[in-house]
Amino acid sequence: MNIDTVSTRPFPGQRPGTSGLRKKVSVFQEPHYLENFVQALFDILPDRTGQTLVVGGDGRFHNRAAVQTILRMAAANGFGKVLVGRSGLLSTPAVSAVIRKHACFGGIILSASHNPGGPEGDFGIKYNIANGGPAPERITEAIYARSGVLSEYHIAADTADIDLETLGTQRIGDMQVEVIDPVADYAALMQQLFDFDAMRAWFAKGGRMRFDAMSAVSGPYARAILEGMLGAPAGTVVNGEPLEDFGGHHPDPNPAHATELIATMSGPQAPDFGAASDGDADRNMILGRDFVVTPSDSLAILAANATRVPGYRDGLAGIARSMPTSCAADAVAAALGIPCHETPTGWKFFGNLLDAGRATLCGEESYGTGSNHVREKDGLWAVLFWLNLLAVTGQSVDTLVRAHWARFGRHYYSRHDWEGIATERADALMAALRAKLPDLPGRDCGAGLRIDQADDFAYTDPVDGSVSTRQGVRLIFDGGSRVVFRLSGTGTEGATLRVYLERFEPDASRHDLPAQTALAELIRIADEIAAIRSHSGMATPTVIT
Ligand code: G6P
Numbered sequence: 001m002n003i004d005t006v007s008t009r010p011f012p013g014q015r016p017g018t019s020g021l022r023k024k025v026s027v028f029q030e031p032h033y034l035e036n037f038v039q040a041l042f043d044i045l046p047d048r049t050g051q052t053l054v055v056g057g058d059g060r061f062h063n064r065a066a067v068q069t070i071l072r073m074a075a076a077n078g079f080g081k082v083l084v085g086r087s088g089l090l091s092t093p094a095v096s097a098v099i100r101k102h103a104c105f106g107g108i109i110l111s112a113s114h115n116p117g118g119p120e121g122d123f124g125i126k127y128n129i130a131n132g133g134p135a136p137e138r139i140t141e142a143i144y145a146r147s148g149v150l151s152e153y154h155i156a157a158d159t160a161d162i163d164l165e166t167l168g169t170q171r172i173g174d175m176q177v178e179v180i181d182p183v184a185d186y187a188a189l190m191q192q193l194f195d196f197d198a199m200r201a202w203f204a205k206g207g208r209m210r211f212d213a214m215s216a217v218s219g220p221y222a223r224a225i226l227e228g229m230l231g232a233p234a235g236t237v238v239n240g241e242p243l244e245d246f247g248g249h250h251p252d253p254n255p256a257h258a259t260e261l262i263a264t265m266s267g268p269q270a271p272d273f274g275a276a277s278d279g280d281a282d283r284n285m286i287l288g289r290d291f292v293v294t295p296s297d298s299l300a301i302l303a304a305n306a307t308r309v310p311g312y313r314d315g316l317a318g319i320a321r322s323m324p325t326s327c328a329a330d331a332v333a334a335a336l337g338i339p340c341h342e343t344p345t346g347w348k349f350f351g352n353l354l355d356a357g358r359a360t361l362c363g364e365e366s367y368g369t370g371s372n373h374v375r376e377k378d379g380l381w382a383v384l385f386w387l388n389l390l391a392v393t394g395q396s397v398d399t400l401v402r403a404h405w406a407r408f409g410r411h412y413y414s415r416h417d418w419e420g421i422a423t424e425r426a427d428a429l430m431a432a433l434r435a436k437l438p439d440l441p442g443r444d445c446g447a448g449l450r451i452d453q454a455d456d457f458a459y460t461d462p463v464d465g466s467v468s469t470r471q472g473v474r475l476i477f478d479g480g481s482r483v484v485f486r487l488s489g490t491g492t493e494g495a496t497l498r499v500y501l502e503r504f505e506p507d508a509s510r511h512d513l514p515a516q517t518a519l520a521e522l523i524r525i526a527d528e529i530a531a532i533r534s535h536s537g538m539a540t541p542t543v544i545t
């Protein structure tokens with residue numbers, strides 16, 4: 001194998017965010033841009049020689065070209081073997097599963113998750129370590145530091161493209177490239193965790209489901225498992241073909257973006273169960289007939305019912321949720337007598353808790369749910385968990401949720417996103433809010449809401465002692481209502497302010513209010529205290545979920 005050593009100059013800003021490096025496709029297409037980042041990654045992995053790497057992506061525009069580049073660079077940088085998904089496809093949770101099952105050194109995932117794709121859309125790259133989880137900050141910061149001083153990269157020269165459509169082993173020089181079925185290992189893992197017989201019986205008895213893969217990578221997984229292994233009727237999975245531009249849609253499973261699915265799930269003829277997943281298949285949305293389950297409730301309900309499912313029959317060691325996720329899971333943990341950990345936003349913060357056996361289930365308000373079976377959130381896993389519960393209880397989605405509220409109380413919840421704020425304005429808003437914090441505790445905001453605690457969330461990892469500060473401003477009211485403010489870490493244009501609103505209602509006779517009504521006073525208080533309208537120059541949030 002001939003290796004080209006190519007001179008290059010650092011690109012500014014190759015700092016991985018909440019979940020990898022995300023930029024416009026046009027940025028990734030600039031000569032050397034991807035190569036620089038990949039070389040920076042390889043350079044900080046000195047023990048990579050002879051190791052096995054996993055590579056795959058969500059199929060968005062530029063996926064195939066990037067896979068070929070990475071394969072050539074892996075060969076030139078001494079890797080022994082790469083496992084790559086057929087067609088260059090692997091979902092994020094599948095990469096995690098493959099790394100763990102085959103004890104690989106790490107994996108590269110090409111995805112910008114739920115961000116739109118296509119030539120005008122976004123592209124992304126993230127690195128996962130040997131436990132199958134996202135690289136911790138110590139590694140992403142090292143990549144960033146290296147990217148700032150890089151002067152050359154190494155890439156195999158004069159080699160033909162790998163045939164990504166044919167399963168089996170090919171070579172680039174000494175390095176083996178094995179094209180694998182992207183679904184097989186993942187499906188086998190799901191079979192270990194869930195009661196496939198019960199779910200098959202649910203479909204056989206006429207249970208009806210609609211899974212919207214949003215033209216992203218979950219399609220092949222959902223088709224193979226739901227329609228293949230579980231016998232769901234053909235057509236249960238819609239938008240099941242991964243498209244480079246996701247069909248022009250925004251592959252984000254929430255009521256604002258999955259409008260087609262929401263429409264299908266309304267009315268007496270609607271299926272019993274609806275679900276959707278995002279670009280790289282790690283997010284999930286759960287729906288019943290005329291009923292939307294919030295991600296925070298979903299986590300709590302899965303936790304409360306975990307022992308009904310084979311993989312969790314022995315109970316849970318603990319639960320973990322991100323700070324802005326509602327406290328519904330805390331109520332379940334308290335009842336089960338297990339800890340509920342509160343971490344900063346970002347799945348990577350769950351890694352240590354999972355590795356140390358301190359948490360079994362994890363979840364985030366941003367439509368992420370998962371467990372210790374992999375080290376990523378896992379969209380289809382959550383859907384199968386729900387399906388397993390529907391199958392073994394014989395109940396509907398809304399009956400399960402209402403019973404849960406009746407037992408634990410309801411945590412009304414909503415997130416208001418203010419997208420596309422100029423970065424300076426958003427920063428000014430947060431700075432002003434932080435400056436106010438010392439004066440807020442004790443303030444009476446009207447409508448019986450008194451601020452008990454106001455702070456900027458900081459987290460000390462109980463396993464490795466690492467500290468993360470400035471993770472979001474929290475206003476906690478007497479009685480447990482909360483308003484949380486933070487800036488998104490995943491956008492690629494301007495800033496997005498996220499306002500998370502939560503109100504606890506123990507009284508079952510008051511569990512049927514529309515969420516925005518139940519939260520109206522908190523919405524008013526959030527705007528008053530953070531002066532959102534004046535800082536942003538906007539009259540209303542752009543997305544409400
Ligand atoms: C990604 C991460 C999640 C995180 C989310 C937050 O999806 O994988 O773990 O919750 O980003 O995004 P935000 O835009 O709120 O920073």
Ligand code: ZN
Pocket residue numbers: 092112113114278279280281282283
């Ligand atoms: Zn995702």
